Amino acid sequence: xxxxKMKILVVDDFSTMRRIVKNLLKQLGYxxxxxxxxxAQAYSKLKNxxxxxxxxxxxxxxxxxxxxxxxxxxxxxxxxxxxxMVTAEAEKEKVITAIQAGVxxxxxxxxxxxVLKEKMDKIFERLAAQKQ
Amino acid sequence: MNDEMEEIIQEFITEAEESLDRIEPRFVxxxxxxxxxxxxxxxxxxxxxxxxxxGFLGFQLIVDVAxxxxxxxxxxxxxxxxxxxxxxxxxxxxxxxxRLLLIHIKEKDGVEENVAPLVQELGKALKAAMSNLNxxxxxxxxxxxxxxxxxxxxxxxxxxSISPESASEKPLNKVNVAESAKVTExxxxxxxxxxxxxxxEELSQIPEIAKTTINDSIKNSESTQAATDxxxxxNEMIQAAKDNVQKAQNLRVDVNRIDKVMDLAxxxxxxxxxxxxxxxxxxxxxxxxxxxxxxxxxxxxxxxxTSDMQIAVMKMRMQPIQKxxxxxxxxxxxxxxxxxKDVELQIFGEGTEVDKTVIEHIGDPMxxxxxxxxxxxxxxxxxxxxxxxxxxxxxxxxxxQRGTQIVVEITDDGKGMxxxxxxxxxxxxxxxxxxxxxxxxxxxxxxxIFMPGFSTKEVATELSGRGVGMDVVKTxxxxxxxxxxxxxxxxxxxxxxxxxxxxxxxxQALMVEVNGVKYAIPLSPIEETLKVSKKDIxxxxxxxxxxxxxxxxxxFDLSSILGFGSNGNNDDLDFKYLIVISMGDRRFCIAVxxxxxxxxxxxxxxxxxxxxxxxxxxxxxxxxxxVVFILDVTGMSRNLMELTRA
Numbered sequence: 001x002x003x004x005k006m007k008i009l010v011v012d013d014f015s016t017m018r019r020i021v022k023n024l025l026k027q028l029g030y031x032x033x034x035x036x037x038x039x040a041q042a043y044s045k046l047k048n049x050x051x052x053x054x055x056x057x058x059x060x061x062x063x064x065x066x067x068x069x070x071x072x073x074x075x076x077x078x079x080x081x082x083x084x085m086v087t088a089e090a091e092k093e094k095v096i097t098a099i100q101a102g103v104x105x106x107x108x109x110x111x112x113x114x115v116l117k118e119k120m121d122k123i124f125e126r127l128a129a130q131k132q
Numbered sequence: 133m134n135d136e137m138e139e140i141i142q143e144f145i146t147e148a149e150e151s152l153d154r155i156e157p158r159f160v161x162x163x164x165x166x167x168x169x170x171x172x173x174x175x176x177x178x179x180x181x182x183x184x185x186x187g188f189l190g191f192q193l194i195v196d197v198a199x200x201x202x203x204x205x206x207x208x209x210x211x212x213x214x215x216x217x218x219x220x221x222x223x224x225x226x227x228x229x230x231r232l233l234l235i236h237i238k239e240k241d242g243v244e245e246n247v248a249p250l251v252q253e254l255g256k257a258l259k260a261a262m263s264n265l266n267x268x269x270x271x272x273x274x275x276x277x278x279x280x281x282x283x284x285x286x287x288x289x290x291x292x293s294i295s296p297e298s299a300s301e302k303p304l305n306k307v308n309v310a311e312s313a314k315v316t317e318x319x320x321x322x323x324x325x326x327x328x329x330x331x332x333e334e335l336s337q338i339p340e341i342a343k344t345t346i347n348d349s350i351k352n353s354e355s356t357q358a359a360t361d362x363x364x365x366x367n368e369m370i371q372a373a374k375d376n377v378q379k380a381q382n383l384r385v386d387v388n389r390i391d392k393v394m395d396l397a398x399x400x401x402x403x404x405x406x407x408x409x410x411x412x413x414x415x416x417x418x419x420x421x422x423x424x425x426x427x428x429x430x431x432x433x434x435x436x437x438t439s440d441m442q443i444a445v446m447k448m449r450m451q452p453i454q455k456x457x458x459x460x461x462x463x464x465x466x467x468x469x470x471x472x473k474d475v476e477l478q479i480f481g482e483g484t485e486v487d488k489t490v491i492e493h494i495g496d497p498m499x500x501x502x503x504x505x506x507x508x509x510x511x512x513x514x515x516x517x518x519x520x521x522x523x524x525x526x527x528x529x530x531x532x533q534r535g536t537q538i539v540v541e542i543t544d545d546g547k548g549m550x551x552x553x554x555x556x557x558x559x560x561x562x563x564x565x566x567x568x569x570x571x572x573x574x575x576x577x578x579x580x581i582f583m584p585g586f587s588t589k590e591v592a593t594e595l596s597g598r599g600v601g602m603d604v605v606k607t608x609x610x611x612x613x614x615x616x617x618x619x620x621x622x623x624x625x626x627x628x629x630x631x632x633x634x635x636x637x638x639x640q641a642l643m644v645e646v647n648g649v650k651y652a653i654p655l656s657p658i659e660e661t662l663k664v665s666k667k668d669i670x671x672x673x674x675x676x677x678x679x680x681x682x683x684x685x686x687x688f689d690l691s692s693i694l695g696f697g698s699n700g701n702n703d704d705l706d707f708k709y710l711i712v713i714s715m716g717d718r719r720f721c722i723a724v725x726x727x728x729x730x731x732x733x734x735x736x737x738x739x740x741x742x743x744x745x746x747x748x749x750x751x752x753x754x755x756x757x758x759v760v761f762i763l764d765v766t767g768m769s770r771n772l773m774e775l776t777r778a
Contacts, residue, residue: 014151014181015384016144020188023136057184059177088184110187 006052007032011042011068012086013060021055021086024113028120039063043071046078053120054083058094066098073102082123086111143384144185145238148194151178152227152234153458159224160461160477167208167215176205182230193247194233200254201226204261213261222257224462226250387488390448397445398638398734404438405731405755407431442638446487453531453540454482456495463499464527467506474513474524475506481531486538490632493612494540497605501542501628502527504602509546509626519623521545533634537656540630549620551577558586578618582606610766613654613749615715639735641762642711643728643754646690652733652752652762657769659712659719661727666706678710678721685712687721688772690763693747715769722768731755735762747771 008030012018018035025033034051036042040063042056054072058065065085072078085098085106095106104123107116155178162171183198201223207213229250236243411431418424457479468475486494510516510525517523530541551574558564558580564572580586584603609616614632633639633656641652642661662680669687670677676687687710710721733752749764 013177014147014185016140016147016185017181017188019140019143020185023140059180061174061177088180109184 003052004029005032006030007034007050008053008055009034009036009042009045009051011036011039011054011056011060011065013038013057017057021116024111024116025055027113028117039065039068039071042068046072046081047075049077051081053123054081055086056083057086058088058098066094066101069098069101069103082127084119084123141189141237144189145234146384148182148185148234149231151182152231153455154178156224156227157458157461159220159227160465162215163217163220163465167211169209172205172209176202176209179205191233191237193245194230196251197226197229197233197247197254200251200258204254204258207258207262213258213264216261216264219257219261222250222253226254390445394445394449397442398736400438401442401638401732401734402753404434406757408435409755446634446638447485449488450485451488451491452482453484453486453491453494453538455491456498457482457529457531459495460498460502460529464502464506467503468510468525471507472512473506473510475510476524476526478526478528480529484531484533484538486632487634490538490612493608494630494632497608497616497630498529498540498542500602500605505542505544505546505626509544509548511547515547521623534631535656537631538634540632541627542630543625543627545625548622548624548626549578549581549618550622554578554580558583561586578620581618582616610770613766615766639733639762641731641733641752643731643760644690644709644711644724645726645728646694646724647696650728650754650758650760651690652731652754652760653711653722654749654762654765655730657713657715657765659714662710662712662721663707664710666708669708680712680721683719685719685721686772687723689723693722693768693772713765713769715766718769720769720772733760733762 008025010018010021010025010033012021012035015035022033022035034045036045038060039056042054043063045051046054054068056065056068063071069083069085072081072083082104085095085103086109087095087098087106088109095103098106104126105119107119155175158171158175162168162175165171179198179202183195183202186192186194186198204213204219204223208215213219229245229247232245233247236245408431411427414421414424415428460479461477464475464477505527506525510527511519511521513523516525526545528541528543530543532539554577555564555569555572559566559569563583563586564580569577581602582605586602606616609630609632612632614630617629617631618626619629620626633654640655642655642658644651644653664678668678670679676689677684678687679685708723709725709727710723711727712719712721731754733754735750736752737750738748747764747768749762751759751761754760
């Protein structure tokens, strides 16, 4: 069962994209969504704690999605935080790198609410299974 | 939900247009700097982002164009192809197409552009570039990693010679390493972290070198230039990071809402003025009453706060002029290419903040001046060389704030204006008589270019699509209450200097009285006020003049300017109050009956009134609750000067 009160961080440098993703998440029922403009800002927000999920774009200035992922995974406080990476089709080859770096799943632009839900459900199912 | 979607689309259009505005000048930079990974990355990312968001919103045409352009940028980024003019041209074309597509979405006109030819062209250009490269040696590319390896090993050698500082004390991250290494390679180039990270990765792949060693070595070896720069740069980067955090706190607000606040702030200013008046009255009448003192205190507090609020609201409307300037590098590139000239554009002071209205209206006149400079002023390369100038022409745009004015200077190093030629042409066109031309001062002769109907060619600007002459430059700028001055020197160049008041809504004004009626005159063009004895006023060929500190200054009666005829009732007074107005390099005096005082006024536009012929800019409500006209001194100056000339 999804926890709709869970705090989610949407990371993208393009504010329209943040809004689109936020909108899709809201359609799925999530209420507690925050935004960050790039990896660096996301990381400092995450450090403040309380987040249950991250949807991050890959290609961003300052700190890109992959570096954010690496940084989160190497941070003892955050290492278990589920991250969904948003990529464009052309970057599929890079997905392997992301998986090696410990991404929970990835989603290819453009995506619908259903696909997003599917991906999120999968991530949480797997996490639940790991806990047992 | 539909509204939400509509809003998202609006936001997408704005953001995508902003992205295009931002990357367009980077193309020109790219052309000058060559294969700069940093720039390429930035452009690539913007294309990529626009494509991504367009995909969500179902704007397939945008996706197609952005995708094709992005492909090229990606190959450039990965060093698989090299930059060429034809490649650049076709990418710029795709930017134009993206803009057009955005306009169609914005206007909901349902027009479907055929993007297929452009997409094909982009594909072809990419193919051509790829095969081009295959024919070339691979040397150019393989050199790069070598250089870096060398650099790193050099760094590691340095590290051996210097006692390592405890790395744990202040662990610099790997970004700094990369930055420092980059600095060694090219000290002047400021680079963005995306590239830095990339290089950092490359560096980290060189196994023998521990990151911290390089770090400390570079940090400690203060004797080398690289080290000094390397230490400064991280600070700048921290600043940049801070700026980014700040940027995130920006809020997009509908301009109408800001204007509403602006309006209300204006009303508050008016009420404040009234209250000041009333409290002064009480202060005089009930000086000893304790409540009066309390009232005065409260009112003066309100006074201060209102002024602060006014500035705050004004600042809300201010935007960096860069918004306008960013389109010029591309414009200059395109125009100069079309007339086969090589022109370099330098821009200074793009951070200068100006009112939103200025942003909206200054673009066209500036475009026109630039076009004119490239077209007419900058000589062809051969001619320049013959004159001993560098073959490449140069145009400099400089923006700065001077007092309460924003100044925009556009300077070219072209051939300057030939005043005799100008006069001759004006006579031919029937704009001037021989005699007028003879009498004309040099300053006035330069102004011939602004005469309606003088412009040689009716050039349709590609950007605005309208055919405009130089006279439009002057009109547009005077709409902003500003003025243009031109200075020119043969074979050295020409400077257009545009001055515009900082804010357009609330101004300081001098209140004057004529025929028992009060008027407000904007304070900024007023140089001084004088009380003169009537006998000091001379009449030269029908024009009243006065000598002010050895300078002759034409004098006009405000009463006759406004069409009341000369005011007989005051003629028996043997002195007059004069207001000396200075507009650019024109100076003249206006005679009034009384100087009332200085007041802050809020300009309210008057609908249904021909403000150009009546010399009225608008109206305001004064502290005593009366409606007062604000006079348009710019219009007056134009008109009066024509009178004196005729």
